[in-house]
Amino acid sequence: MTDLLTPVLSANWADERAWKITNYERTGGYQGLRKALGRTPADVMGTVKDAGLRGRGGAGFPTGMKWSFVPQDNPNPKYLVVNADESEPGTCKDMPLMMASPHTLVEGVIIASYAIGCEAAFIYVRGEVVHVVRRLQQAVREAYSAGYIGKNVLGSGYSLDVVVHAGAGAYICGEETALLDSLEGRRGQPRLRPPFPAVAGLYACPTVVNNVESIASVPSIIANGAEWFASMGTEKSKGMTLYSLSGHVQRPGQFEAPLGITLRQLIELSGGVREGHELKFWTPGGSSTPILTAEHLDIPLDYEGAAAAGTMLGTKALQVFDETTSVVRTTLRWVEFYKHESCGKCTPCREGSWWLVQLLQRFEAGTAVEGDIEKMLDLCDNIGGKSFCALADGAVACVTSAVKHFRSEFEAGYTTPAWELFPYERSALFAAPKGAHA
Template sequence: MTQLTPIFTRYWDQPNSWTLETYAKHSGYEGLKKALGMPPADIIASVKDSGLRGRGGAGFATGVKWGFLPPPDGGPRYLVVNADESEPGTCKDIPLMMATPHFLIEGVAITSFAIGCNHAFIYLRGEVVHVYRRLLRAVEEAYAAGHLGKNIHGSGFDLDVTVHAGAGAYICGEETALLDSLEGRRGQPRLRPPFPAVAGLYARPTVVNNVESIASVAPILLYGDEWFSAMGTEKSKGYGFFSLSGHVKNPGQYEAPLGITLRELIDMAGGMRDENHPLKFWTPGGSSTPLFTQEHLDVPLDFDSVAAAGSMLGTRALQIFDDTTCVVRAVDRWTDFYKHESCGKCTPCREGTWWLKQILGRLEHGHGDEEDLEKLLDVCDNILGRSFCALGDGATSPVTSSIQYFRDEYLAHLTQGGCPFDRDASAVFAKENAHA
């Protein structure tokens, strides 16, 4: 069995784990002190050599992304941390910022020094007020200790960090929509090129990275890139959070090397919640990734293996559903979310998610016919690859994959005149829509 690798989580259970005092007892900010004595180019090279890939979903090489910045021109450049964790099922960044925020702040300081940034931003969901307050307090502690501010540790390097609370929108998890929101505009994706590395925040060169990606920089600098790359798989180096939720006995955060399997994680979580109800389907990276089934239990959870099996590793949000769950209802609820969160900028996503919801709502309660399944796939085909950003693509994933693996369950809703798992709800739906 692949072993857990408690790095971010190794002292989450200690009293006041979020304070600078506790962080300092566990080599806190030693990585920053080491980095300040290195040429910035060597820091970027170390992150590249570690093999760290972005932990926000896409899995792009972090050091390579930093290298896209143009040469300095005397103007400002920015680091923006994407902490707008919104994907259904994803719950890794918020616990990290809540339990050990200084991992992120130290990573911000190291990254900023490496890319020549003197003002960094952490864009956080405004609904998580308790995390916002904790981050603000951690930033205050870092300033007071000289880890942020002017002439950090006598290096001549200055850095200010602003924690910004967003107004709450799934679309702001898309990096360019986040930048628009940070600038005070409505959060909608931008046309690219230019890419943020060339013209990002305030039209200046900008690096946008996920919380876990930036937090991983501090341990890499402290322990070395070879230490990090020794974990994981050949093309997916290191460790990460695997967030188990749903029908397991012990849901929670499991910090393990990339390449671990769901079978191993379920064993670590104590097994399914009820041994009489086996695993039915699951998401490898949140609801916007194609579903997996029991046949995928032994797929290594790394970027390439999951992609080869037909899905995406995404944010490693593992939502586990046993055979008491109606897959049609689950997909209908997810589609309702994407319809609501569509920013409306492009027609395929704005109109397509609305039609997906209408058709799925009927099918769940036994209305319509088998041709509706083909209509669903046709609508998905007109969204996929044609929407302005990845929200539209993500909305199609649970629909197409559920029809692929559970077509018989969709048909059962039609032949049985309603949801086999909840006939009362189907009866209410039929009564309410009798006039239609």
């Protein structure tokens, strides 16, 4: 089964002091950059296009095509911004990557910046993960000292500055235009589009915003070639990617595999669902993607396979829940998060998420009444697709999919509290302290 794994981004994670530049260089680090600087920016961009790399942040938009949207005839400065504000519930792939091998990301930043013709790049990281911020800052300092960043990079005539920026911590800043507002020193709130960031992004200049994993994949593509990368994955979803497996499995963690692997295979690699239990439902890409059930264990975990099942691949955060888990309780906790993290800019999200919490609390307490399910679905219909940004769509996706697959559990909320049907201590991964309440 381990043959299913394709360690590329995670190949050096277990190495001693893998985050140091000397150890990164010893395993071939910065060879991709040297190759890139010997070619034209257009050629580098073309290689990424030919490889079929798609954005690893959730949307799956072709990375090379996104780069090509930057108008080269625009006289304003061009910027690259790396979205390292990983905050989707259940997602933990970018932080381990930056902690274990920050130079993989730094090298990708330099190559991507060279390809789009920018001379200033920013890595926007969540301020709460201080250890990751410090590790990135150290890696950037090492890269400056080695001549990989700064004036006249490796004698090529190309110059680049890289800034590691720590955000103040807000889920909305994972949305690219809100991230740009935050980076400019303003309150993080989504912008109206058009204009799109490629034309008027950071400081109203042409900007590319990419996810950490998208940029970190670039050095291996340049070093090994587009055909090498395209040989992994599926016809339309190429390459390898990081899957975060958590919840009721024996060995949760990060699994780097070709796109198109199934959850059944990943669960087998993790040792199976926890002993004595069976899978009930799971998320393919964090809590903002519609949930799936055991019926979907064999769908390909690529962009097309997820869409065919009525969900999204998202961040590939696979949260696994067994039969002890209350769907009502889980959905409520997710929506409470979205309500708390709503930026408040638009009414559908600001007010709608609040009302969803009120309704879900009724279902959890067993005090819901006939018609509340329909009321909740109608509320979702008034939020999804009608908010200022797509984050509100994710807030309702978990609700509508939960009702679709487990309507009977919500109907039980007319008479019986969820904690009686599914005692919460039974689904806990860790034993609660003596005398504590679930």
